[in-house]
């Protein structure tokens with residue numbers, strides 16, 4: 308059994324923690340809350356003064372978020388009751404329900420609340436503190452601050468410095484996203500998605516209602532700014548935005564997420580759905596699994612237990628991540644006329660009714676298995692067989708970590 312190193316010789320005045328968490332986003336705060344609740348000494352650091360600010364995310368969560376965390380009234384900007392998907396030649400797939408399908412959330416308020424909960428559970432929080440490196444159980448930060456920590460969790464987003472420090476494999480597949488907010492009272496509670504290689508290669512563009520603003524956004528695998536400018540022009544958006552932000556969105560999980568006494572969670576681990584780019588729901592789920600592994604390892608003083616995190620997240624969310632990536636690879640392999648075909652098949656009543664009942668943007672596995680049992684749903688898609696056959700090798704090759712993505 309490999310035990311944790313207990314103390315740092317000759318540095319008796321240095322602060323000592325059971326667990327250091329780098330990054331106070333939803334994943335870091337969730338892990339911190341659960342570990343601190345069990346009585347362990349936890350430090351959370353974030354380089355920003357106010358984590359969650361500026362908001363670099365649309366904050367669109369499916370209603371599944373309520374199965375893992377409550378949302379406060381002041382965090383909800385809009386309830387989403389439908390989606391409108393436009394194909395390259397503007398063929399329309401529309402789905403509207405009476406039931407709320409998702410929420411647009413103010414990430415600044417949401418992130419601050421999660422961090423407060425971590426603090427109330429006993430975690431120490433240090434903002435404006437940039438993690439630099441970790442060596443022989445000592446973490447070094449900006450401003451000359453150092454601490455000793457038995458375990459370190461990298462919750463520091465897709466450009467994780469923790470992952471680099473520990474030599475984790477790179478995130479193989481990622482895109483860039485930009486969002487712009489325009490002050491305007493939204494007229495509808497639906498999101499609009501625009502699929503086309505010419506509009507947003509490698510992902511899609513969108514329009515989302517946000518209480519008193521409308522958000523335009525885009526994700527692409529190249530030249531994001533140029534594609535976004537073109538998209539805005541096509542929508543006749545010429546005024547100055549109230550805010551512009553963005554960032555990297557991982558589309559594929561890292562090959563490894565545990566090394567020695569270090570774990571990666573959330574975007575740092577690549578726990579993002581490749582279909583929509585959403586990472587908050589899965590990040591929170593994985594953070595809870597990581598917290599359990601950390602508490603178990605500390606309690607039994609056995610570093611090897613940390614590896615159960617990777618086994619467990621793969622069991623709980625691995626299949627959905629894989630199906631989401633398979634769907635993304637398939638969509639990315641289609642040319643614009645094949646996307647047109649896909650959208651017109653999907654807009655048939657039988658498919659729309661099925662999606663109203665079983666559609667789930669977080670957990671495609673459930674939806675795919677339900678569809679397999681109903682030939683009426685998948686038979687129309689047989690028209691896409693030539694495209695599927697043409698692209699099958701591309702899709703499989705881009706799934707496998709051992710082959711070049």
Ligand SMILES: Cc1cc2nc3c(=O)[nH]c(=O)nc-3n(C[C@H](O)[C@H](O)[C@H](O)COP(=O)(O)OP(=O)(O)OC[C@H]3O[C@@H](n4cnc5c(N)ncnc54)[C@H](O)[C@@H]3O)c2cc1C
Nearest residue numbers: 330332333334354364365367438464484573574585586587
């Ligand atoms: C344009 C765009 C739109 C998106 N829209 C959605 C959406 O609608 N729904 C959804 O679910 N997801 C969305 N996402 C993804 C979502 O933002 C992430 O999945 C989510 O924020 C991940 O949470 P996290 O806690 O893992 O990391 P983050 O929220 O990225 O938090 C990481 C934290 O680490 C800190 N940090 C980084 N480096 C250091 C360091 N060296 N030292 C100290 N601190 C450090 C950062 O300051 C940050 O606060 C979007 C992303 C983008 C880019």
